[in-house]
Amino acid sequence: MYSHDTFGLGHLRRSRTIAHALVTHFPGVEVSIISGSPVVSAYPFEDRVEYVQIPAARKLSDGSYVSANGIGTLDDTIAEREALISEAADRIDPQFVIVDKEPLGLAREMLATLTSLKERGATTVLGLRDVLDAPELLREEWNRKHILDHLEDLYDEIWIYGPGSFYNPLAGIDLSESLLSRTRYTGFLPRAVTDRDHGTDYGSGYVLITAGGGGDGYDLMSAALAAVKLGQTNDLDFLFVLGPFMTESQRFEMLARASGVENVRIVEFDANLEAIVANARAVIGMCGYNTFCEAMSFDKQVLFVPRTAPRREQTIRAHRAEEFGWVDVLDIEYAKNPHTFLASLKQLLRRPLPSEAVARPDLDGLSRICALTEILLDHRQETLASGEKLRAAGR
Template sequence: MNVHHQAGSTAQSESAAEPERSLRVMLYSHDTFGLGHLRRSRALASALTAADPKASAIILTGSPVAGRFTFPERVDHMRLPGVTKLPDGTYVSQTLGLDIDDTTNLRSGLIQTAVEQYEPDLLIVDKEPTGFRGELLPTLEWLEGRDQTRCVLGLRDVLDAPSVLAAEWDRKGAVAATERFYDQIWVYGPRSVYDPTEGLQLSEATRARIYWTGYLRREVIDAADTPDTPYVLITPGGGGDGQAMVSLVLEAYEKDPTLKPDAVLVYGPFLSGEVREAFEARVAKLNGRVTAVGFDAKIEALFAGAEGVVCMGGYNTFCEVLSFDKRAVIVPRTIPRLEQWIRASRAEELGLVRMLDEERDGMTPETMIAFIRGLPSQRKPSHAGANGLLDGLDVVVARAAQLMADK
């Protein structure tokens, strides 16, 4: 809030005595399931606080596994009550026995209280301009009357097919919220790869506030033991819908006893229970050719050491493939969104990865065997210019500094 002092020596001495306030960043990640939004927010918070030794950041997240991550110094997180998305696209409260409206109201109140108490200089909202079921709107309206906080909408490189996205944003009032509440829009990808706002009815004035940052480069955060012998990393990301891909990889190794390199399979935190037990039994019969480890927040180290990667097509996994310059086969999901398929097919066109497309290639063990065998001779992403696509974190730090200077 701006306080206007009367001119004079008292005002000057008061302002001189006030210590300069350090930058406070709040990141809202509407995570209801999966890891993507939380991991992206953690990468952004880490970069912003590393660039300014006084800065701090709080991530608001509904992710049920937030507590299993390490966060750097001066970065903390607040867990919002969790919700689960059902196969039909509706949501239920994870644990509280509240209906979804009551849960949303509770989350909304916690968000506004956190913003009022923390008074962030910069609020970065991930993907959903109005938040989960509109839960951010009261906070955005409250902030609108004050000059304390700059609001940024952060979008990943691909959201969904343009016509689907346009209908979704229309239904949620997301275009109007973007026009009204956000100072800037940051797209965490290069314009040359894809425009996630295609099909959205944004005004020219709002489009002028869009900045393409490039992809968010990843580094090894925590050292971890990795195998001494060559291996292919198999990762379904969060794992919630990675069952088909993991099963297909195991089938490839079961069917071809000579298949090399060996594989390290990382179960996502959401690939669990009976499904995982069945996979464990199959892995045990492969005599060490495939080793499996549970969800591990240190996946960057496993990426760094791998000969190649077989993965799904989520945003964070793709950033890791490019950052660690790994030959990759991406097996994208196509439901409930086309996001992963759009990203993987565009990346294949650009020569960055190979895509195993169910329609074109067939989800058969023979196809997977051929793709894994072909990994060592694939070109690395750097050959197709991947290094020039990874400036995202540097651009975000610079854009944030500019926004603060403009305040």
């Protein structure tokens, strides 16, 4: 599995969730996740799941990338990553490859390895979250990266980690009939609290405010804290999880502003967010893919305050979920008014649960991924067996 991980925690956590489902379903399978996340070592992994850490690259607010260590150039970092990816592929010699979100990898770093693995007979899948970006923005990005020049030959299937009734992330892309016939909707990826997850020390019944990795979460955190400090929610407890990528100055400011507020606790980072969401009374977040899936899996009242740049992914997902009756949505500019935020918070605690909506969220994604994997692996074995018969007949 390849997870480029240039911003936040979403790609790594999604890949980890899928990897754990695969090793649970297939007793003989081993999974290696190639990850550029600087915090990958903070997460526990199931037996038969390993990670290969590559140097981190960091995505800036304008959508460009830089080397995360601040020393070498981005080209140097990409070259090092590409070499490590190639070495890992040669060592592992995988039968099956799942690439998360970036079809050619960051700056095309997966292209040579994918081409080589395909030539060696590996089955390859491109896994995409339910929403990538606004159709016109995704079309411009894929044209600029020349992705369609390679997509047909590189991938056996495309998996979309959401239901077809929710959203088509490739609506702006002119896919061939061949690729369309090989595109599968899996449903959302459910989350659970397992024996692997450690217990939390935060109790239960709190309102959780989370911004995922936290790199772009300051506006939400600041606005939520301002609303709480109006003093009309003293009967509630609030747990703020800032995320590991919030800047030091923003982190310091949040801690200082929350000092002395008795019903507010601030946690800088906890890798066990599934248990934290499960124990919450309600959730306020930005509507990243993982936060969304966790809130739906544990059937929580949810208020989303999505970002709108550099991608429109979160706002598209949030408003689409609002249309289904699963969540409430508040624009960040309105959220900066503490009285408006407070009113939305009070409304949140009265709203129905997602499970009470007419159409419930489709959370069968992991079981469908395992079934799709089994089909592809069976097909691979049949192909190999046919090849052996042909070679034997030729002799």
